[in-house]
Amino acid sequence: MQAAEIRTFLDTAARFAKKEIAPMVGTEGRDGRLEKLPALMDSAADIGLLASPDPKSAGYDYGVWGRASLSEGPGLSVGILQEVAASCAGVAACMHFAGLGAAELEQPAKAAKTVAVALFEDSWRLETAALNSPPPFCLRISHEENKIILTGEKSLAPAAPDCNGYVVYGSGNSGWERVFVPAGAAGLSIIDSGLRTGLAALKVASLNFDRVALAADYGLPGRDPSAFLRRLFLGIAAIAAGNADAAVCEAVAYAKDRYQGKTKIINHAAVQILLGDAASRVSAAKAHLAAVCEQDRDDASSLFRAAAAKLRVTLDCWQAVTDSLQTLGGYGYMEDYRLEKRLRDAMSLKVMAVRPDDLRMFCAGFKAGEGQ
Amino acid sequence: MTDKLSPAAASQQLGLIGKMLYDVELNTIWERDTRTLPWNFRWLRRKYRAFAQAEIAPLSLSADRDPHSFDVKPLFIKSGLKGFQTEFFVPPFGTGSFRMLSYSLLLPSILKAEEFCAACGGVGLSLLAHELGMAPLFISGSLKAIFGWMFPIYREIRRGEPSIAAFAITEPGAGSDVEETEGAAKANLNCRAKKVAGGWRISGRKCFISDGAVAKWVTLFAAEEGKGVESWTCYLLDKSMSGFSVGRSERKMGQRAADASELILEDVFVPDERVIGKPGAGWAINRNVLNYSRPVVGAIALGIARGAFESALAFCKQARLANKPLIEYQDVQLALADMLMKLTAMRAIAWHAAMHRYSFQAAGAMAKAFCGDASWEICNASMDLLGNHGFLQSNKAEKAARDARLCQIYEGTNQINRLAIFEGQLGSDF
Numbered sequence: 134m135q136a137a138e139i140r141t142f143l144d145t146a147a148r149f150a151k152k153e154i155a156p157m158v159g160t161e162g163r164d165g166r167l168e169k170l171p172a173l174m175d176s177a178a179d180i181g182l183l184a185s186p187d188p189k190s191a192g193y194d195y196g197v198w199g200r201a202s203l204s205e206g207p208g209l210s211v212g213i214l215q216e217v218a219a220s221c222a223g224v225a226a227c228m229h230f231a232g233l234g235a236a237e238l239e240q241p242a243k244a245a246k247t248v249a250v251a252l253f254e255d256s257w258r259l260e261t262a263a264l265n266s267p268p269p270f271c272l273r274i275s276h277e278e279n280k281i282i283l284t285g286e287k288s289l290a291p292a293a294p295d296c297n298g299y300v301v302y303g304s305g306n307s308g309w310e311r312v313f314v315p316a317g318a319a320g321l322s323i324i325d326s327g328l329r330t331g332l333a334a335l336k337v338a339s340l341n342f343d344r345v346a347l348a349a350d351y352g353l354p355g356r357d358p359s360a361f362l363r364r365l366f367l368g369i370a371a372i373a374a375g376n377a378d379a380a381v382c383e384a385v386a387y388a389k390d391r392y393q394g395k396t397k398i399i400n401h402a403a404v405q406i407l408l409g410d411a412a413s414r415v416s417a418a419k420a421h422l423a424a425v426c427e428q429d430r431d432d433a434s435s436l437f438r439a440a441a442a443k444l445r446v447t448l449d450c451w452q453a454v455t456d457s458l459q460t461l462g463g464y465g466y467m468e469d470y471r472l473e474k475r476l477r478d479a480m481s482l483k484v485m486a487v488r489p490d491d492l493r494m495f496c497a498g499f500k501a502g503e504g505q
Numbered sequence: 506m507t508d509k510l511s512p513a514a515a516s517q518q519l520g521l522i523g524k525m526l527y528d529v530e531l532n533t534i535w536e537r538d539t540r541t542l543p544w545n546f547r548w549l550r551r552k553y554r555a556f557a558q559a560e561i562a563p564l565s566l567s568a569d570r571d572p573h574s575f576d577v578k579p580l581f582i583k584s585g586l587k588g589f590q591t592e593f594f595v596p597p598f599g600t601g602s603f604r605m606l607s608y609s610l611l612l613p614s615i616l617k618a619e620e621f622c623a624a625c626g627g628v629g630l631s632l633l634a635h636e637l638g639m640a641p642l643f644i645s646g647s648l649k650a651i652f653g654w655m656f657p658i659y660r661e662i663r664r665g666e667p668s669i670a671a672f673a674i675t676e677p678g679a680g681s682d683v684e685e686t687e688g689a690a691k692a693n694l695n696c697r698a699k700k701v702a703g704g705w706r707i708s709g710r711k712c713f714i715s716d717g718a719v720a721k722w723v724t725l726f727a728a729e730e731g732k733g734v735e736s737w738t739c740y741l742l743d744k745s746m747s748g749f750s751v752g753r754s755e756r757k758m759g760q761r762a763a764d765a766s767e768l769i770l771e772d773v774f775v776p777d778e779r780v781i782g783k784p785g786a787g788w789a790i791n792r793n794v795l796n797y798s799r800p801v802v803g804a805i806a807l808g809i810a811r812g813a814f815e816s817a818l819a820f821c822k823q824a825r826l827a828n829k830p831l832i833e834y835q836d837v838q839l840a841l842a843d844m845l846m847k848l849t850a851m852r853a854i855a856w857h858a859a860m861h862r863y864s865f866q867a868a869g870a871m872a873k874a875f876c877g878d879a880s881w882e883i884c885n886a887s888m889d890l891l892g893n894h895g896f897l898q899s900n901k902a903e904k905a906a907r908d909a910r911l912c913q914i915y916e917g918t919n920q921i922n923r924l925a926i927f928e929g930q931l932g933s934d935f
Binding site for chain 2 (some may be wrong): 163248253255256257258268269288289301327328329330331332392393394395396398404406407451455458459462463465466467468469473476477480481483485486487488489490491494
């Protein structure tokens, strides 16, 4: 896709976000009118923003984490997620996790419209060694006659609300193995996480596999989770950046409009320091993200850069959102102005998937392994 | 081998005095800190904690999830009967400790705020806001207010009535303005009082008033028609007054159990005897109330952060990673240690503010701003530590973070509080 085409596509995403998503978020209710979400996701799929494993779908190539992202790089997907997150980080997260699922399937899975990926577990943490072979305690995938058997647990896998299947990573005889598991498979319990801080549009559930038995053709070509992780980290960082960028814009608009001591608050030093810091953090985060997308390859260095981007961008954007909220004082804390929703989403993005200290140690593992 | 080198084992090699000087007990910082207090305050601190754990903690998650179904009044009555809502004065007028007269007026409120808010920031605030509502009666220094209003309200509470007071200064167009002098001088005040025969007629709106919907009494500040904040006067209103109503109850990010409401005044007649202090003394009362309330907000922030730390600690002891409890990992210990160091620093600054016989602006502002910021950091670190579990409501860390965020905003934003440290003190060498 040429630069002009990319711009046009991103403009489409921005228009869709403003016209369709922003009204859904609105000002009523803690997280907007979530009952409208399924229809919204269908609209996103219709205009090609949402990737699908179905080659006939509009977003098969250029939707978020569509096939083109494998050959042309993650820039377009990251751009779409930023545009959508400017209106709602939760909806952007739904598109992100649906796209990640689609990218895992080499061909349309049986009766699966929207797929999520289940990798993480509470019993192990992500280390660089896990890229070569699954960690001990990982969910076990075994083969008995013509069946694939899954036994174990996956912790808090995020998914779009209409998710009807999971690509599950587990430990098999030959290292990492992947299996497509329909949501209704016998022996699979899907336990909803309950109320969460933010990203309320997402469905987050723990998965319990009690000897789930599937036909052999549910198995997918085995591979380590590097490519998935790269996309996962970049997408979360993109959503954080889009969310924070919009938060800063909203805080600036407020500061230009409101007075304290008969002076517009934008002219107060305290507010300028808050907003200047927030704007510079978001600017750096976006530049960081763009540079990582530019250098993205299917290699270990790219995974390191994506992990570092998730760590830094989500932290900086969380700080930018909380500073933006502070600009509004008491109004920022109230649901009406929606900055508190942005902050709750930013808090969630910072801790989700891999916690900050684990990411730091993961990044250190890469640096320690360089040159070996 | 390492067992023999542990401090407890190694200390056995010392003589009697050496053993006495070497404290190797398991860390119970709460208990050790308590022992540094005079015995009356030790007893109070334990009493506050017992009440908070028995009565407040069980309500925490449900009150946050569904604040509009939560009614603070039964809990207020219980805390009132325990003597926790009438502590500005010693017996026979109130239930305060005699020791506070010689040691610290503020310390009981600081201790109470930490314990209540460690159990729940929202429910804790709802119970603590009453003292803020009562403070102008005391701080005005008016014997008429103290004997005529404060003590009768205390009697109602001790009889088991939900005689809750709220403090109303914030207006829709004047939030930070009423927290600092320069802004106040130019403030666009909306709540106006007009002198009439036998009293005043007040019209206008107040917003974000803690306990505004549940309070029976409101200490409300209004400027005279056509005048600025120098005419601000404190009035004691009650909800039965004609023209006085409650508007919308705010939907907040955190501290959701604590009501924050809009108060609407439409030509409310307030008799002269309801003027607290002198007419025009409102600004002075307000500023000094803030001097005493800001350290308490610091302690609220401290309590919320302690609650977050305790939930993170419990999680790390219970959750296992590769067959080992999380707490055994050094990275987890590093994160918890950071949180604990900050908590201890917060408690030090809050207690330090209380050590002054009379609170003053810089002490109050420093305690409030430092603790507000540190609480937000600790609660977020607690969420970070829990990872994917950190943003689940059931683990309490995320609620603590949402609750903590308000401590950087109310009682003057932390920016306003930083400026308050220097306000009128540019000639000081500190």
